[in-house]
Amino acid sequence: MDLRINSEYGTLKSVMVHRPGKEIDRLTPYNKKLLLFEDVPYLEEMQREHDFFTTLIRQSTGAEVYLFHELLMEVLSDKALLCQLMSEALSVSRLENLTEILMEMLSTSECATALVAGIKVHEVKRKVKDIRLDNLMDLAFLIPPSPNLYFQRDTAAITPGGIFFSSMRMEERQREANMVRKIFEHHPKFKDKIVQRYPIDGHGSPASIEGGDIIILSEKAVAIGNSERTDEKAIYHAAKSLIAEGTVERVYEVHLPKKRNFMHLDTVFTILDENLILTYPDAFQAVLKTSLYTLKEDNGDQVHIKRTVLKESLLGILQKEIPHLEIIHTGHGNPDYALREQWYDGANVFGIGPRRVISYNRNKYTNRALRDVGVEVLEIPSSELSRGLGGPRCMTMPISRAKV
Ligand SMILES: NC(=O)NCCC[C@H](N)C(=O)O
Numbered sequence: 229m230d231l232r233i234n235s236e237y238g239t240l241k242s243v244m245v246h247r248p249g250k251e252i253d254r255l256t257p258y259n260k261k262l263l264l265f266e267d268v269p270y271l272e273e274m275q276r277e278h279d280f281f282t283t284l285i286r287q288s289t290g291a292e293v294y295l296f297h298e299l300l301m302e303v304l305s306d307k308a309l310l311c312q313l314m315s316e317a318l319s320v321s322r323l324e325n326l327t328e329i330l331m332e333m334l335s336t337s338e339c340a341t342a343l344v345a346g347i348k349v350h351e352v353k354r355k356v357k358d359i360r361l362d363n364l365m366d367l368a369f370l371i372p373p374s375p376n377l378y379f380q381r382d383t384a385a386i387t388p389g390g391i392f393f394s395s396m397r398m399e400e401r402q403r404e405a406n407m408v409r410k411i412f413e414h415h416p417k418f419k420d421k422i423v424q425r426y427p428i429d430g431h432g433s434p435a436s437i438e439g440g441d442i443i444i445l446s447e448k449a450v451a452i453g454n455s456e457r458t459d460e461k462a463i464y465h466a467a468k469s470l471i472a473e474g475t476v477e478r479v480y481e482v483h484l485p486k487k488r489n490f491m492h493l494d495t496v497f498t499i500l501d502e503n504l505i506l507t508y509p510d511a512f513q514a515v516l517k518t519s520l521y522t523l524k525e526d527n528g529d530q531v532h533i534k535r536t537v538l539k540e541s542l543l544g545i546l547q548k549e550i551p552h553l554e555i556i557h558t559g560h561g562n563p564d565y566a567l568r569e570q571w572y573d574g575a576n577v578f579g580i581g582p583r584r585v586i587s588y589n590r591n592k593y594t595n596r597a598l599r600d601v602g603v604e605v606l607e608i609p610s611s612e613l614s615r616g617l618g619g620p621r622c623m624t625m626p627i628s629r630a631k632v
Contacts, residue, residue, distance in 0.1 A: 231412075231421045231627060232475075234388040234447040236499040237579040238629035240289045244408075245282055245624055246296035246378045248274045248613075250345035254373035263375050263400055267615040274612035278378065281586065281608045281623065288606055289580050294417075294627070296380065297340065300407060303414040304336050313410065317343055317371045317403055326370065329358055343407060346373030374404050379618045380625040381494070382457075383408040385439035388447045389473040390423030392466065397436040397457040408625070418627075425469045426462075435462035440492030440622055443499065445549040449478040453493030456486045464535070467521035472531040479521040480545050481535075485514050494576055494621050496542075500603060501582045502632065503552045506594070508570045509559070515542040556601060560593040569594050572610070576619030580606075582632070586620045588613070 252271045260268060282293050304310045315327040333356050334342060350366035364370075376382075383405040385392045393409040396402045412418045426437065441453035450470060452463045460481070467479035484490045490511070497507035518541065524534040540548070547553050558574035559566025566574070574594040577585040583603045587595050588610035595605045608620065 229421065230423050231386050231391055231418065232388055232423070233386045233444065233626055233629050235629065235632045236444050237501050237582050238632040239581040240285070240291040240579075240626060241628040241630060242292040242294065243285065243624050243626050244294040244296055244299070244380055244411075245278075245285075246380055247278050247282070248375075248378045249297070250341065251373040251375045251377060254346055255375055263373070264398065265375060265616055269612040269615040271612075274615075277609045277611070277613045278623075281613075281620070284586060284606055284608060285580065285624075288584070288586075291580075296377065296408070296411070297344070299411045299415055299417075300343070301337065301340050303411055304340055306414060309410060309414060310336060310339055313343055313403075313407060314339060316406055320372060320399065320403070321368075321370055323360075323370055326358075326360060329356060329360075330370075342371055343403070344374055344377060346371045372400065374401070376401055376616060376618075377404045378613075379440075379616065379622040380408070381618075381622045382438045382440045382492070384412065384625060385442040386625075386627060387425065387442065387444060387450055387470065387476065389450075389470040389475045390425040392426040392437065392439065392442060393424070394438045395427060395436050395462065396438055397459075423473070425473065426466050428465055428469055435459055435465065437462035437466055438492060439625070440494045440618075443493055443497075445480070445499070445546070448476060449480065449549050450476050451480040451482055451493060451545070453482050453484050453496070455484040455493065456488065456491045458492075464521070464533075467535075468531065468533050471521065471523050471533050472526075477522065478549075480538075481519040481521070482515055482542055482545075483517040485516065488617070489570060490514060491617075492622075495570075495573060495619075497546075497575055498577055498579065498585075498621055499550070500556075500577070500579055500585055500598075503550055504554050504556065504583065504601070504603070505546065505550070506556045506558065506575050506577060506585075506598065508575045509557045509563070509566050510570075511575070512541060512543045518542060518545055520545075554601070556597050556603075558591070558594040558597070560597040560600075562593060565593040572614045573617070573619030573622065576621045577605075578620035578624050581630075588619060590614065
């Protein structure tokens, strides 16, 4: 069966996550901003929190939880693929000519670690003498680390019409998306089940789109954030590809302020059931503009779509697409709590089934607001996981959900 998902809340059947590892220990006060972190986390505690999260997913849903690193190791038995990923990784520092030496020197498992945690010049110099390394500073990265990899959501998205492979806005995150794409394209569990919707040409694309900006409103409608990370051109191509496939009929473009605390649409709202959403109270006012893509003409060979700038706000769109919409506000109605909890992604809960979510324990007022309307809230410890500025939804890539 093709990989397709038609809601944000159908009972979870399988999901991919990444357990944070050595890449987190690469963060320092000096490189954290560049690597999109707000702080320098304590890895071992972060791993305990993440293990709690994955165990909770398994126990509460019975879902299959795939670990990114295990899947990566399985596809890297293909040496050509490994070589391609290593060369891409080295090209960030314009050192792709070192691919061969590194591959001779490192085992497949060490290469997999280097692809995720990066590798520094002195770590290689210890093992190999090569003139090309002599002019490089010992502490420089040959391959920079990918500490954001545990935010699996952003690297790809499975929609009712098929899968999107992200083209990341920040160069620092592109390797994450490349590796996830290789897993879907080559792993025996997935490779025959993917229906690719983006990029259109099957190659890279200069326009950027990230999974955290894609929210499934229903089988027929998808919302995409035009945000700090996703741009207009990508949304046009994504909308065209989705509409041409035929399942999805409406793609909404939601313009967010280009600000870090609204970096993706899923920091603004999440859908918890057929008529229930959770949002940060100021979020709807922050949405600047909305547009709608629909089919204009399908002449058999080519599909044309049209874009209509809407008068409706984000709230108007949601009310139209989600009958009897009920809205829960983060912070339990208190603006100070809402502000504090938005910083730690209060609205970014992970739906594991209708009215069942996983949420950070630190977002206590939001959790109370959810419980007050009968949502089952499973809490996870969050003092370290939250330092990368993403929540439980950001940390997951659902692969299959029960159809709703
Ligand atoms: N969907 C999300 O909002 N993902 C969170 C990504 C956080 C990461 N540190 C980033 O800035 O890209």
